[in-house]
Amino acid sequence: MTASQYVNADTTLPTRQSFIDGAYVASTSGETFECINPATNRKVCDVEQAGEAEIEQAVASARRGFELWSQMSATDRQRILLKAVGILRERNDELGHLDTLDTGKPIAETTTEDIVTGADVIEFYAGVAPAISGETIDFPGEGFARMKREPLGVTAAIGAWNYPMQIAMWKSALALATGNAMIFKPAEVTPLSATVLAEIYLEAGVPPGVFNVVQGDARVGAALVAHPGIAKVSLTGEAATGKIIMANAATTLKKVTLELGGKSPIIVFDDADLESARNAALTNNFYSTGQVCSNGTRVFVQRGVYEAFLDGVAERVAAIKVGDPFDPDTMIGSLVSAEHFDKVMRYMKLAMD
Structure with a gap:
């Protein structure tokens, strides 16, 4: 893709959908919302709100993907993720332009930091994963305990609007490197780039379902937090949302990671x-x-x-x-x-x- 083909301030795009099991999926909810270019206040595209059926489809697909992905060796996962890193770096400027359209952030930032550092994190965890090992602890006499680190299963991540592509890469990097599957929900005001990351993972060889993207508002996030088929939830967002997620995740004993707002x-x-x-x-x-x-x-x-x-x-x-x-x-x-x-x-x- 040449520079003249990148998105710009006047770009309009086709309707965005959720990306599940390696393909775009039409929503059964019948609801859409608008993606707005904040720099011009013009509509970029409509986005289909994921419904209950898409949530269930995403969880089932992620479970199937997890069964395959987790059985691969860490070095095989490393090889695939490093291929994704190469694609991300090749498409850095294109993806930076997309994030600028989505967020209104200067192109000088999105093309030099956001995609770059996201790819760096995937590369780092892809390299670390093969070295993850268990531990054996000797007890008095002939007893011992053996600890083995295993992937959790299907995880969910809820992204923030200030670094939409970077956060999607950061959250998925360690999850995928260690054999987990992830369902990612981008912030509804910045819905454009996460599905492109899903396409890139698929192109690199990540099995369908291992990284799904569901579009929508807080109702979609709440459905992921409540779903019994999800083992862990990660949020980047405001403190009030983090409190709600922690409380709701407790009902199914989900693990939770929260990166919340600050006033430093x-x-x-x-x-x-x-x-x-x-x-x-x-x-x-x-x-x-x-x-x-x-x-x-x-x-x-x-x-x-x-x-x-x-x-x-x-x-x-x-x-x-x-x-x-x-x-x-x-x-x-x-x-x-x-x-x-x-x-x-x-x-x-x-x-x-």
């Missing part, structure tokens, strides 16, 4: 290197349009260096280029949705008041 502080003391502190504050507040859970979005500066710290900050902020996220010189694109924009503006007003 930067603290600048009198003896700090002020130029380094300014760089850290600017990077941690404006990178990825400020939409990162680990950003240092509260900056506390000791009184003795407060004025000196502020010197040059306003000028540097004014020099940050805000604009079309497909422009390679843009440093800040759009926020991910109109709803999120309104939320940010409310918080800004509260801060200024």
Whole structure:
């Protein structure tokens, strides 16, 4: 694919569906929602909301895929995943453009970090998997215990909207490398790239069903959390959602991994290197349009260096280029949705008041 064929700000796409058992699947729910380009507020495509039938189909397919995938040797899984890494790197710019269309993030970020670091993580865990081993513990006398690490089975992962492709790669990397199957639900406002990852895994040789994608809102996530056929749930999202998932997963004793939102502080003391502190504050507040859970979005500066710290900050902020996220010189694109924009503006007003 040439650069001129990548998606751009004016791109419209066919209706997006869930990807189950190696193929796109029409939804039985009868519901659709819109994928909006946040930079232009134009509709990119319709997305079919997965229904109960698709959830059941995804779990059954994942179980079949797991039975095959988990029986492969770790080196065979490694070989397949490394092939996927190669495809991801070949298609890096194409996938970066897709994430920019989906999120409004600058193309300078999505093509240099998001896909790159996701592929790096898959490569790392593919390399680690063959070295995973058990342990034997000797007891007094002739007794001993042997511990063997085995895959859990079918897992579910719920992604976030700020790094849609990267999070899908990060969550699937270790799960697939260790022999598990995964059903991934992308955030409904960023539904475009996860199914492309599913296509790439399939192309690389991952069996159908091992990585399924179901599209939809919180109802789809809730159905995955409640399903008795799923052994573990992973979420990247806000703390309130994490509390709900942890409580609901407890009813079926599911394992849970939560990566939740944060409000991290930067603290600048009198003896700090002020130029380094300014760089850290600017990077941690404006990178990825400020939409990162680990950003240092509260900056506390000791009184003795407060004025000196502020010197040059306003000028540097004014020099940050805000604009079309497909422009390679843009440093800040759009926020991910109109709803999120309104939320940010409310918080800004509260801060200024």
